[in-house]
Amino acid sequence: MRADAQKNYDTIVATATLVFTEKGMDAPLDEIATRADVGPGTLYRHFPTREDLIDAVIKSWIAQIEAAAHDAVLSDSPAREVLLSWFAEYVARISRNKGGPSKFTSAMSNPQSPIFSKCEVLREANERVLDRFRVEGVIRADIDSLEVCRIIGGVAMVADQTGLDELTTASMLGVVIDGLLTT
Amino acid sequence: MRADAQKNYDTIVATATLVFTEKGMDAPLDEIATRADVGPGTLYRHFPTREDLIDAVIKSWIAQIEAAAHDAVLSDSPAREVLLSWFAEYVARISRNKGGPSKFTSAMSNPQSPIFSKCEVLREANERVLDRFRVEGVIRADIDSLEVCRIIGGVAMVADQTGLDELTTASMLGVVIDGLLTT
DNA sequence: TTGCTAAACGGAGAATGACTCCGTATACTG
DNA sequence: CAGTATACGGAGTCATTCTCCGTTTAGCAA
Numbered sequence A, B: 001m002r003a004d005a006q007k008n009y010d011t012i013v014a015t016a017t018l019v020f021t022e023k024g025m026d027a028p029l030d031e032i033a034t035r036a037d038v039g040p041g042t043l044y045r046h047f048p049t050r051e052d053l054i055d056a057v058i059k060s061w062i063a064q065i066e067a068a069a070h071d072a073v074l075s076d077s078p079a080r081e082v083l084l085s086w087f088a089e090y091v092a093r094i095s096r097n098k099g100g101p102s103k104f105t106s107a108m109s110n111p112q113s114p115i116f117s118k119c120e121v122l123r124e125a126n127e128r129v130l131d132r133f134r135v136e137g138v139i140r141a142d143i144d145s146l147e148v149c150r151i152i153g154g155v156a157m158v159a160d161q162t163g164l165d166e167l168t169t170a171s172m173l174g175v176v177i178d179g180l181l182t183t
Numbered sequence C: 001t002t003g004c005t006a007a008a009c010g011g012a013g014a015a016t017g018a019c020t021c022c023g024t025a026t027a028c029t030g
Numbered sequence D: 001c002a003g004t005a006t007a008c009g010g011a012g013t014c015a016t017t018c019t020c021c022g023t024t025t026a027g028c029a030a
Helices: A003-023 A029-035 A040-046 A050-057 A061-074 A079-094 A100-107 A116-135 A145-162 A166-180 B003-023 B029-035 B040-046 B050-057 B061-074 B079-094 B100-107 B116-135 B145-162 B166-180
Strands: none
Touching: A003 A029, A003 A040, A003 A050, A029 A040, A029 A050, A050 A100, A061 A079, A061 A116, A079 A100, A079 A116, A079 A145, A079 A166, A100 A116, A100 A145, A100 B145, A116 A145, A145 A166, A145 B100, A145 B145, A145 B166, A166 B145, A166 B166, B003 B029, B003 B040, B003 B050, B029 B040, B029 B050, B050 B100, B061 B079, B061 B116, B079 B100, B079 B116, B079 B145, B079 B166, B100 B116, B100 B145, B116 B145, B145 B166
């Protein structure tokens, strides 16, 4: 990539990170272009769709998600506690920016989406956590990771749209967890 | 109201019902105006916000919801079965038009919304169903009707956005129900 | 019937946001 | 340093929301 193109690319991603934090993931793309001091054309050339831009913005997620899942797999705290903390991390991650839960939970069922591979990281991390507890026989076996991601994503969507606090969200997650546990 | 105004009002509601069914609850309002053969000004005078129009379109819901809740309260089938059928009805009702689950579940937490009172009908119907099972001691007591509506609404949102079929939706509802049951 | 007036109409157009097209500018290469 | 592929950028189109205000008309009273 040409040097000026690389510079613009980086500036746009940095600006998008900022604007998404301020206004959510549905923020006007033209505003991002303006604040990054590039024309709309430049933004759209680098990122044909909003999701391409989101994909670039969330690059850093993977390590953090993997770490949280790793902790959940190894932790020897009670299953309910471990799952609550893992799901809370999951929700926090996709809810970092307003509008996030809806975007990610939709993309998870759409292999064509530019952020599908990121969603797969989420789903697979969740699968490792669930597998651990399936082996231990403490959670039901008749429901797969994708379905669990959808339910948790649903809770995150409501919390995001309604502006619910973490306590209320945790309470809802508690119901879902009890529905997953066999004990 | 003047006769011509009443006629336009009725035409707009009928057209909106049609267009919402075809294109979902986020359909362009100007299209509704055009197809109802009125100017945008007329539509917006009768219905200042999209939600005012939605409110008029869903007038007929109440009776059906009340009936389903009534059945759930009186049914002597197993709790799990009754709840599944009640929640499925709940989801079907708010999902009749694309975009519905999001609108209703948001409005439920916003007393200023023009459709808040309709949402209250939903929430109260759900409360009566839950109360029956609380009395019987088969569901947990530490979670109120609003929170349950939010969880079910979350499931409905995901199903709506992702285009999930009833079977998958029912499976997710099953998890939530198991999380509510104490048995 | 006619004339008056409050009520209602409707469409032009402003505001916002997504997205494109293409003439211009410039980074690299030889 | 000249040539060219690469990239830029902003004017402009399209879609959608929503308003303003000049025009029309329903309903009523004389």
